[in-house]
Each structure stands twice: as structure tokens, then as C-alpha cells.
Amino acid sequence: MANLNIDSVKARTFDAIVIGSGMSGGWAAKEFTDKGLKTLVVERGRQVEHNKDYPTTNLNPWEFAHNGKVPQAMQEANPIASRCYVFKEDAMHFVVKDQEHPYVQEKPFDWIRGYQVGGKSLLWARQTQRWSKYDFEGPARDGFAVDWPIRYDDLAPWYSHVEKFAGISGNRDGLAELPDGEFMPGFPLNAVEEHFRQRVQKSHPDRHVISARCAHLSQPQPIHYEQGRVQCQNRTLCQRGCPFGGYFSSNSSTLPWAMKSGHLTLKPDLVVQTILYDEQKGRATGIRVVDTHTKATVEYYAPVIFVNAGALNTNLLLLNSTSHRFPNGLGNDSGVLGQYVAFHNYSARVFAEYDGLPDLTTDGRNPAGGGYLPRFRNVRKQETDFLRGYATSFGASRDLVQPAHGLGASLKQQLERPALGPWRVHAGMMGETIPKATNYVRLDSTRKDAWDMPLLSISVDYDDNDAKMKQDFFEQFTDMFTQAGFTNIRPQDSHQAPGLDIHEMGGVRMGRDAKTSLLNRWNQLHACPNVYVTDSACMTSTSTQNPSLTYMALTARAVDHAVRELKKQNL
Amino acid sequence: MNRRLALKHVALLAGAAAVLPGCLPQAEREPAVTALSAAQRQLVAEVCETLLPRTTTPGAHDLGLPHYVLKMLADCTPLPEQQLFVAGLGQMDAAAQRQHGRSFGASSLAQRATLLQHLDQQPADFSNELAGFYRTTRQLTIDGYTNSKYFMTKQVVYELVPGRYNGHYPVSKVDLANPRHGQS
Numbered sequence: 001m002a003n004l005n006i007d008s009v010k011a012r013t014f015d016a017i018v019i020g021s022g023m024s025g026g027w028a029a030k031e032f033t034d035k036g037l038k039t040l041v042v043e044r045g046r047q048v049e050h051n052k053d054y055p056t057t058n059l060n061p062w063e064f065a066h067n068g069k070v071p072q073a074m075q076e077a078n079p080i081a082s083r084c085y086v087f088k089e090d091a092m093h094f095v096v097k098d099q100e101h102p103y104v105q106e107k108p109f110d111w112i113r114g115y116q117v118g119g120k121s122l123l124w125a126r127q128t129q130r131w132s133k134y135d136f137e138g139p140a141r142d143g144f145a146v147d148w149p150i151r152y153d154d155l156a157p158w159y160s161h162v163e164k165f166a167g168i169s170g171n172r173d174g175l176a177e178l179p180d181g182e183f184m185p186g187f188p189l190n191a192v193e194e195h196f197r198q199r200v201q202k203s204h205p206d207r208h209v210i211s212a213r214c215a216h217l218s219q220p221q222p223i224h225y226e227q228g229r230v231q232c233q234n235r236t237l238c239q240r241g242c243p244f245g246g247y248f249s250s251n252s253s254t255l256p257w258a259m260k261s262g263h264l265t266l267k268p269d270l271v272v273q274t275i276l277y278d279e280q281k282g283r284a285t286g287i288r289v290v291d292t293h294t295k296a297t298v299e300y301y302a303p304v305i306f307v308n309a310g311a312l313n314t315n316l317l318l319l320n321s322t323s324h325r326f327p328n329g330l331g332n333d334s335g336v337l338g339q340y341v342a343f344h345n346y347s348a349r350v351f352a353e354y355d356g357l358p359d360l361t362t363d364g365r366n367p368a369g370g371g372y373l374p375r376f377r378n379v380r381k382q383e384t385d386f387l388r389g390y391a392t393s394f395g396a397s398r399d400l401v402q403p404a405h406g407l408g409a410s411l412k413q414q415l416e417r418p419a420l421g422p423w424r425v426h427a428g429m430m431g432e433t434i435p436k437a438t439n440y441v442r443l444d445s446t447r448k449d450a451w452d453m454p455l456l457s458i459s460v461d462y463d464d465n466d467a468k469m470k471q472d473f474f475e476q477f478t479d480m481f482t483q484a485g486f487t488n489i490r491p492q493d494s495h496q497a498p499g500l501d502i503h504e505m506g507g508v509r510m511g512r513d514a515k516t517s518l519l520n521r522w523n524q525l526h527a528c529p530n531v532y533v534t535d536s537a538c539m540t541s542t543s544t545q546n547p548s549l550t551y552m553a554l555t556a557r558a559v560d561h562a563v564r565e566l567k568k569q570n571l
Numbered sequence: 572m573n574r575r576l577a578l579k580h581v582a583l584l585a586g587a588a589a590v591l592p593g594c595l596p597q598a599e600r601e602p603a604v605t606a607l608s609a610a611q612r613q614l615v616a617e618v619c620e621t622l623l624p625r626t627t628t629p630g631a632h633d634l635g636l637p638h639y640v641l642k643m644l645a646d647c648t649p650l651p652e653q654q655l656f657v658a659g660l661g662q663m664d665a666a667a668q669r670q671h672g673r674s675f676g677a678s679s680l681a682q683r684a685t686l687l688q689h690l691d692q693q694p695a696d697f698s699n700e701l702a703g704f705y706r707t708t709r710q711l712t713i714d715g716y717t718n719s720k721y722f723m724t725k726q727v728v729y730e731l732v733p734g735r736y737n738g739h740y741p742v743s744k745v746d747l748a749n750p751r752h753g754q755s
Contacts, residue, residue: 191739234735362737415716
């Protein structure tokens with residue numbers, strides 16, 4: 001028996017454990033296995049294998065039962081998921097249903113989740129921008145949160161590392177506030193996006209309209225073919241999973257790559273309940289998981305553990321990982337675990353039309369979405385009555401117009417030869433929010449889910465700074481649109497709750513001081529250094545960039561550190 | 572975020588709101604669309620065929636659009652809107668009687684078209700239920716038509732795999748019936 005037990009423990013012991021298989025977990029798996037470590041990745045959701053498990057990917061519009069719409073009963077049962085733009089007939093199977101995974105909203109918060117292998121990397125909007133030095137310096141300069149323990153130069157080589165493998169399309173725009181990366185050719189601005197770029201250049205020389213940078217293969221390199229991925233085919237059906245591997249996801253890229261190494265063990269359908277902590281060794285030793293179907297629990301062991309469960313679930317897991325040494329959650333000596341959660345303010349848009357360039361339209365589809373304006377407020381110094389600023393998505397398109405009236409044979413003819421509508425333009429704000437102790441998550445004291453995990457209780461809200469910033473966005477884009485000759489300009493406040501941006505961050509922030517932060521400059525828990533957190537939970541501040549690229553770079557950098565430390569026997 | 576998709580969604584929502592007049596209380600006692608009789612379904616089919624008749628090309632009946640309209644109502648429409656539709660449907664024959672002295676089904680094709688033209692052009696002459704029934708049926712019939720395999724392969728062609736993007740394309744070169752320049 002003793003031998004059997006030893007064998008069993010041996011079979012459940014790995015060189016590294018990664019919790020979560022989404023955007024950052026996939027990267028941890030790739031980096032560890034590239035370095036030859038026997039790696040276990042546990043994922044709470046079901047298996048989604050590239051191509052094999054994309055049931056809708058090659059369906060034509062008429063092959064869907066409901067023309068792409070979500071049935072009413074499904075909408076009514078899932079009010080939270082239904083607010084997410086991706087929750088449509090073609091991809092709703094990749095979005096968590098409200099009732100299957102309840103949580104507590106102390107304040108309104110739309111928590112959008114993708115519980116499956118690959119997580120939300122299947123569903124993301126694929127926008128990828130580097131942070132700049134101004135972003136990392138932000139908290140220290142403006143006196144909020146805590147100082148980042150790293151700067152742009154620390155991350156720059158790791159941005160390059162992940163960009164080359166993931167495949168990023170973009171132009172070298174030469175902007176200090178949005179550093180250039182390792183790019184394949186960018187997707188072009190269309191005629192009206194280009195018109196706006198030129199007008200803004202004249203009216204506001206410090207503001208730049210550039211092609212959106214995105215994780216699509218516009219010109220694949222050998223490293224991408226080696227992953228089994230080929231050129232993006234401009235389908236813009238990405239949320240279904242891409243049979244070409246045209247955009248980056250864990251499913252199409254990092255996970256199959258890691259699997260090919262022979263060093264990866266991927267176990268779906270396992271919820272991690274706790275990280276095991278050895279009081280004598282002063283180290284984490286492994287994890288306890290529960291099988292989502294059988295409810296059986298089992299332990300796995302490794303000398304190093306990466307937590308990549310997705311921002312709020314990473315908070316939940318650490319808060320639930322208690323021991324004599326850490327009664328308030330693993331690594332939580334400071335008491336700030338779960339606090340300083342922040343997000344991006346996506347609640348403001350400006351719509352308009354343009355009568356110019358009627359002789360031009362677009363042909364095919366642009367997977368990048370259009371244009372992007374890096375943050376232009378308070379970049380080099382404080383200029384406004386609010387802190388920080390916003391980046392902006394900008395796009396223009398023309399739709400086919402359906403006649404509003406009429407019937408019979410003439411209606412048929414009009415539908416068969418539809419007119420092209422006017423150019424429509426829109427700008428979407430992506431505002432930086434300020435992390436605060438009062439924006440927090442915690443464990444619900446009584447209620448638990450089906451896997452014996454406490455429900456997560458979320459208390460996150462906007463503040464006055466967000467309101468002032470939004471007002472400025474409306475004013476600036478109304479002015480810029482007016483100067484560009486756009487008409488029928490319509491600012492629109494969606495009043496959406498935080499969370500729907502799907503850019504929740506923080507709660508396990510990095511910092512220089514163990515008294516005010518959880519993680520050091522290498523993403524190690526200050527108080528338990530063989531546990532690394534490299535997903536969105538680690539973010540000290542949010543800046544305005546779409547954040548996934550930064551999680552990828554932080555993860556690759558942290559794995560490199562962990563492997564060096566393992567070799568030095570420091571972990 | 573997929574901004575273009577979100578934009579289209581906004582436009583769709585705005586359209587849906589316009590269909591909903593403020594008369595829901597009267598319709599509240601109506602059944603859901605799933606409870607319609609065979610005769611009522613037949614009436615819906617006749618309205619659909621009047622909206623998009625068979626010409627040299629297939630019409631509503633040929634393309635199964637009545638089934639599409641009723642399915643989208645039953646599966647994807649909130650109950651109050653379904654009830655408004657059912658209430659308006661229930662008034663169709665009376666409206667046809669007033670205009671032409673016979674039920675909608677017994678009316679000639681020209682008489683059916685005349686009544687629907689009247690509903691189309693002067694909805695204020697009719698009850699909110701009838702006007703709502705007409706707008707909903709018209710929109711869903713159009714949706715079903717433009718989303719049909721026939722329409723998307725023979726009329727305004729849909730491409731699953733465009734493989735290109737040109738942001739400066741001359742309108743003069745657009746040929747929607749060409750598989751390379753159809754709808755996106």
C-alpha cells in the first residue's frame with residue numbers, strides 16, 4: 001500500500017502547475033514546456049480543442065436556427081450574459097450562463113466569463129497595444145494606487161517575445177505613448193477613417209489616428225506555420241473559433257504548441273479549491289481540485305504554481321486558500337488582497353454620419369476593426385481636472401439600406417438591389433479607472449457554489465473621476481467630429497455597469513512594498529514566492545490599452561524568472 | 572470589442588423599439604404565438620406572400636417565410652410583443668371586411684395588397700394592434716427573405732471567407748450579386 005501511495009503521489013507531481021488555460025495560462029504552459037518542465041494545466045471548464053470543438057465556425061447565416069439571435073427564454077434566464085456583445089447564437093456556447101455560476105453583486109457588475117479550455121482567449125476582441133513608460137509611471141506621478149515595481153524597459157523584450165509568436169499586425173507609428181512592436185503589416189484605415197486621421201492631424205497635432213493593432217496574421221511567418229496557423233482570411237467570425245488560426249488564442253496557439261512538446265498534461269473540468277501551503281517549509285506545495293462532474297477531490301503537487309484563473313477568480317482562489325500562516329488568504333499579510341480592483345470605462349460612445357466620399361466604400365472585412373487613438377489626455381503632464389485619460393476606438397462603415405416602407409414586387413426588387421447607406425462613424429471610449437480600496441471583491445460569508453467554493457461578492461463602481469473623463473470624451477469627440485465635417489453627431493452614454501468591458505483587473509497587485517501589495521516585481525507573492533500570479537489580477541493600474549498583450553508578456557517574463565529560480569533552488 | 576457588430580446591434584434594437592406602440596394592456600389576454608390555430612397561421616402565410624409574392628423569383632411561401640416569422644415570434648420575441656401580434660392578426664379579417672367586404676383570405680390578391688399598402692402608408696387609420704402586427708410581420712418577412720439561402724447565394728451574395736479587405740473601394744465597381752462583392 002505504501003508503495004502504491006508513493007506511486008500515486010509521484011503521478012500527481014509535476015515540475016510546474018498552471019491554474020487556468022486562458023490568455024495567460026496558455027502562455028505559462030508554453031513557456032514552461034519550452035524549457036522542458038513537466039507541466040500540469042488545470043482548467044475549470046470543458047475541453048475545447050482547436051477546430052474540433054468549434055461547432056458553428058463554418059456555418060452560413062441561414063444555417064442558424066434563429067438568424068443569429070438568442071432565443072427569448074435563453075435571454076431571460078441569462079440577463080448578465082445577454083448584455084455581452086458576443087452572446088449571440090453563434091458563440092453563446094462559449095459564455096458562462098448566469099445561473100450555473102452565481103456571484104453576489106454588492107453593486108451592479110456584469111461578470112462575463114468563458115469557462116472552457118482557452119477561456120476568453122477564444123472570444124476576445126484581439127486588440128493588442130503595448131503599454132508605454134507613461135503608463136507604468138502613472139501611479140507614482142499622479143499619486144494613486146502604488147508605484148509599479150517595473151517599468152517599460154523591464155517588459156519591452158518580453159513584449160517582443162510574445163508578439164513574434166502570437167502574431168501582431170500593426171504599423172510602426174513612432175509614438176512614445178504607444179511603443180511600436182514586432183509587427184506584421186497593419187490592416188489599412190478605410191477612406192473615411194483616413195479622412196478623419198488627416199483632419200485630426202491638422203486640428204489636434206498631438207492626437208493620432210492609427211490602424212488598430214491586433215493579434216491577426218496579416219503576413220504569417222514560419223513560427224506561425226509551425227503552430228499550424230495560416231493567414232487571417234478576413235472572416236471576422238472570430239468568436240466562433242477560427243479554423244485558420246488567423247487570430248491568436250490559447251486553443252490555436254500556445255496550448256497545442258505546449259502539447260506538442262510532450263511535457264504538458266492538460267486537465268479540464270477541475271475547479272481548484274485551494275492552494276496547499278506547508279507551514280514548515282513556508283512554501284506552497286500544490287493544489288486541491290474538485291472534479292466538476294464527480295465532485296471527487298484530488299491533490300496535485302509541484303515546486304512552483306502559476307495562478308492564471310482570470311482576474312476575479314484568481315482573487316477568489318487566493319482568498320479561499322487559508323492556512324494557519326495565512327488566515328486571510330494566501331500571501332495576504334497586507335490585507336489588501338481583493339482590493340484595488342479596477343477596469344476600463346467603456347460606457348461612452350459618439351456616433352455620427354459623413355456625407356463626404358460617397359463614391360467610396362469598403363470591400364471584404366477588416367479584422368482589426370478600424371482605427372485607434374492612443375490616449376492624448378495627461379500623457380506627459382497633468383492637464384485636466386481629472387486624472388489619466390482614455391484611448392479611443394474609431395471606425396467608419398457603410399451599410400446596405402433596407403426600404404422602411406413598401407411591399408410586393410417592388411419591395412423585392414429594392415431588397416435585391418439595395419442602396420448603399422451613408423458612411424457611419426463611431427468612437428468608443430476606453431477610459432482608465434483609478435484602483436481604490438473601496439472597489440473590492442471578497443468571499444460571501446455563507447453561500448457556496450456546487451463545488452464548495454464560497455460565492456464571490458463584488459463591490460466595484462465608477463467614481464467622479466470617471467464621470468469627468470467621460471464628459472471630456474464627449475466634448476473632445478464632438479469637437480473633433482465637427483471639425484472633420486461629420487454630421488448628426490450623437491454622444492451616447494450606455495450607463496453600463498462595470499464588468500461589461502471585460503477588462504476587470506487587480507486585487508492581487510504588484511508593488512514594491514509587501515505592506516501595500518501582494519506581488520513583487522517578478523509576480524511572486526511577497527510572502528510565498530513559489531506562487532506567481534500573472535493574469536489580470538496582478539495589475540497595479542489599468543492604463544487604457546487592451547490588456548491581454550501585457551498579461552502575455554508578464555507571464556513569459558515570470559516563467560523565465562521562475563525557471564531560473566528553480567535552477568538556483570530558490571523556490 | 573467587436574465594434575461593428577455592436578453598432579449593428581444598436582440599430583436592430585432601435586428598430587425593435589419602434590415596433591412597440593404603447594397599447595400593450597389590451598393585448599395582455601391574448602395567447603402566445605404557439606397557440607395560433609391553423610386558420611390563423613394560414614392568414615399569416617397570406618400576409619407574408621402579399622408582402623413578398625412569387626414573381627419571376629421565389630416568394631414568401633416558396634422560401635418558407637411564414638414558418639420563419641412564426642418561429643422568430645415564438646422563440647425570440649417577448650410575450651407582450653407576441654400578444655400584440657396575435658391581437659392585430661385577430662383584427663385583420665375585420666379590416667379586410669371594412670375595406671373590401673370580405674375576409675382577407677377571400678380577397679383578391681390586388682385587394683390584399685391594397686389593404687397592406689394602406690397599413691404601410693397610413694398606420695394611423697388603424698388600431699395600434701393592427702399597425703403593430705403589420706410592422707412586425709413585414710420586418711420578420713424581410714429578415715427571413717434576406718437571410719435565406721436563396722437570397723444569400725443568388726441575390727446579395729454572402730461570403731463566408733472573403734480573404735481580403737479594401738478600404739477604398741469604388742462604389743461604381745460594387746456588384747452585390749457577385750460572390751466577391753456581396754454583403755459582409
